[in-house]
Amino acid sequence: MAPRVLVSDKLSETAVQIFKDRGIDVDFLPDVGKDKEKMLEIIGQYDGLAIRSATKVTSKLIAAADNLKVVGRAGIGVDNVDIPAASRRGIIVMNTPFGNSITTAEHAIALLMAVARQIPAADVSTQAGKWEKSRFMGVELTGKTLGVVGCGNIGSIAAARGIGLKMRVVAYDPFLSVERAEEIGVEKVELDELFTRADFITLHVPLTDKTRNIINAEAIAQMKDGVRIINCARGGLVMEADLAEALKSGKVAGAGFDVFETEPATDSPLFGLPNVVCTPHLGASTSEAQENVALQVAEQMSDYLLKGAVTNAINMPSISAEEAPRLKPFVKLAEVLGAFVGQVTESAIKEVDILYDGSTAQMNTNALTSAVLAGLIRPQVADVNMVSAPVMVKERGIILSEARRDKSGVFDGYIMLTVRTANKTRSIAGTCFSDGKPRFIQIKGINLDAEVGANMVYTTNADAPGIIGLLGTVFGKAGVNIANFSLGRNRPGGDAIALLYVDEPVSEDVLDMVRGHEEIESAKPLVFDIG
Structure with missing residues (x-):
């Protein structure tokens, strides 16, 4: 289904045609932005909103914008947009800083x-x-x-x-x-x-x-x-x-x-x-500038809605149309790394450290960090994305640090996430192989190679014989099919972990049977959006 965009201010007809030519369903209603009640009535239908200065994108309007993903301001000033409210709802706000x-x-x-x-x-x-x-x-x-x-x-x-x-x-x-x-x-x-x-x-x-x-x-x-x-x-x-x-x-x-x-x-x-x-705020008032910013905002919004490219966003790291395809699998990797830690962490997070190694250090790490944070807090705050996550992390007083370094291991590049709570530190690392699929390569300092699935189970135990058989037996009796089974340990007889990729969610009754064995320290279900 094609994205829908509302143009609620007087924008160039050429800009409106850009939306149409790009396959976007556009409604050109150049006076509706002045009608607050009408805007509240119709805004829920749209994925994008293109404005100048007449439309006031208030917190009330944002609250009614159930499907809105992007607001594009044709011009540099965004005083008429409640950016904090938009950010909390995960709505990207773009402007055109160069056109004027x-x-x-x-x-x-x-x-x-x-x-x-x-x-x-x-x-x-x-x-x-x-x-x-x-x-x-x-x-x-x-x-x-x-x-x-x-x-x-x-x-x-x-x-x-x-x-x-x-x-x-x-x-x-x-x-x-x-x-x-x-x-x-x-x-x-x-x-x-x-x-x-x-x-x-x-x-x-x-x-x-x-x-x-x-x-x-x-x-x-x-x-x-x-x-x-x-x-x-x-x-x-x-x-x-x-x-x-x-x-x-x-x-x-x-x-x-x-x-x-x-x-x-x-x-x-x-x-x-x-x-x-x-003069009455004429700085941008030339025919050339008005046309330029209108065309720019139409192109920027179209690129985002159709390709995921982010240009001149006020509240989101930019992602060029050229880098978006290459960055996409690593954005997914970043999300699942954050989601893993977010699902296994029960207490309040104090600090988040992200390390970009090798080729990932050369990527758009601002975008990757936003994806990590979105995955991390989504288990606690369901309605969050790459726009709203950094805002929520800051509001919660979580200390965030990032580091980049040259290739240091066998992988061309990877991302390592370390999260600290009041009494525990958790770390996980992952990479993308040539197929573009995310993989876990280290958990708790223990090396492994685990394909990421929609439904997984994570167990920790002391390294001892019989754990594989135990897990296989319990899951087999419960009718749970294991698609993939990854293991790792830090040393013989030391700490060990297992990641099971299963075909469907595992019930708490089955997990309780696993937890009931004295060899098992913990067993946690994990759910990932790998679409």
Whole structure:
């Protein structure tokens, strides 16, 4: 059955056609996103939801979205999506961070030039029949220092445009490497130094707890007299009341704002000031950008729904369409390793350690870790997947660590999972053979080779003669057919384990018969989704 997608905002018809051409059943209802009650009524029918900014994907809507797997936002901002709620329900949230980059950076430069030359006010004055040349004295950009706060996709483009205008560019970004800074031709500095050196400051960071009010009275006090500030990123990055006071006093010579603390902005301390240029969140408003993001989100959602490829997800590691087929068997392996430990662990998990050895260390380990965690907590929380599992693990305070290393054994690559509770440590390792099927290769430090089946029984015992016969006899009398039988021990007479792959689930009565033998320490049923 083809996946169903609802387009609830005004998206390009070309984007809608992409869904159709890819074999997806799409309903194009561009005004329904504004109707909260109608959305609640119909959202349960859909696997995917494509939106712009009008549709509000609230926790209430998510709760009603029984089949929803992915939300695609045509644009970079996802303020209208309750991401924590979506993550808990296992819904991927995608955006299109690159489609608006050039358009937004160009708008920042446009505002920068408009502020430097007071173009909007001069236009109004001139069209009113005045000729006030002396009133509109501007400043040149050439030779001035442009401070770029946030040098990612958009910020780096704004920096390049500044360099093209013969400006000196300094950039603050905690994730910007010195090498990358040299590559794009900017000087990497700390934020305080940027504030003290810049003649113009342009903001290109997301709104987070760390960046909220990044420009306030204290920050402005560090800046040059006559600085000019541009914000085309997010409202809330600048304390508007503090900036308004600095504009009135002349400390700040001018400002260009496309975004505001409250939007739609019908009132702001910046409104009415003669040295401020304002636009109504036009950063992404070009025909090229609107078309680009619509096409991108349609392709991304189609790739996920049809191939399992994850691109530009906010709450899920990316999996490219190219790597998805190769990664798929190892994702299944990761899930069954987590599921094994999750089913045999009764007490609260404190720590999770994952080791990627050999070829697995070169894979998309973020995706594999998400799969391990999903398998691990699914026995306790049934409704969990690769999206919601990391959130749940974090909420439970479980300590997670990952390590990668070069090939260290006979296998080309394997995954080892170690889980610690208050009083016990469990470990298991597995790999995939050429057939793509997951196999257990080590449990409790004991080597073995066990094919993973839908129904299995795991036993532990002291190494002693007769265990194989005992298990075979009990299961045989109960009419349980053993498809595969794998054994291992750490040393003669030491600890031993057995994994039995059986054709159907084993009843507790049969397991109690196994447990009743003094040689058997434990016997646990295991169920795996190997489809």
